[in-house]
Amino acid sequence: MGSLSGLRLAAGSCFRLCERDVSSSLRLNRSSDLKRINGFCTKPQESPRAPSRTYNRVPLHKPTDWQKKILIWSGRFKKEDEIPETVSLEMLDAAKNKIRVKISYLMIALTVVGCIFMVIEGKKAAQRHETLTSLNLEKKARLREEAAMKAKTE
Template sequence: MGSLRGLRLAAGNCFRLYERNASSSLRLTRNSDLKRITGFCTKPQESSKASSNPYSHRVPLHKPTDWERKILIWSGRFKKEDEIPETISFEMLDAAKNKLRVKVSYVMIALTVAGCILMIIEGKKAARRNESLTSLNLEKKARLREEAALKAKTE
């Protein structure tokens, strides 16, 4: 009986330790408490350092180049180059590039469709003139044979 009781106590202690570790890891996921992770004592961060830099949470800004300024204008973000500020966010630049990329793809789609229509029209005109690739190849081969025969006679 005594060994069974000791076994229960050991199992209970192991379960409590496991429960304690599991609950502390759950607490860490809710709020990141670095003291629990490392197990060392740490000094609390001073609030004066955090408040001294009011721009700590701002988006990093970028000074646009001349090419990026043209992209901002072509994308429709700004009307004139004078309206573009000295520094812009990377998100604004990415959005302008994406908008310009979409516009270029629309132009390429339109040019492809126009090229296909043009080729269809030219093909129908050639068919009316009885021009086909087969007839053109036969004429070319006949011409090459005649030139080869003339060359053989002259030699």
């Protein structure tokens, strides 16, 4: 039961805090209403606007030789002569993203080709009886023979 009384005390103090906030906001509303009644209406002061520095045009960038190659590889332009002197940064980003996608596709294709190649080589090795088990057995036999030869010479 002690926790219930503590809960009641906490709820009461919370209620009092909320009551204070409500009454203070009501006081502000009443005083502003009085100002309007008395004719002391004040206009909110307008702060002078800071000049907005938005660009009406897209900022341009002079591409380097490497960036020109990326623009050509991405298919944006056919020849280096067609690339304008300045290009937008968004165009460069789009070209780089396209190249990233192409490289990832190339890596996927090379991984699949490598896996297929390793499967084929493994099957050929199995036909020649060059399995890991047989190679390990041969290696262990050779090591035993070398150990036996050392034991005889000592």
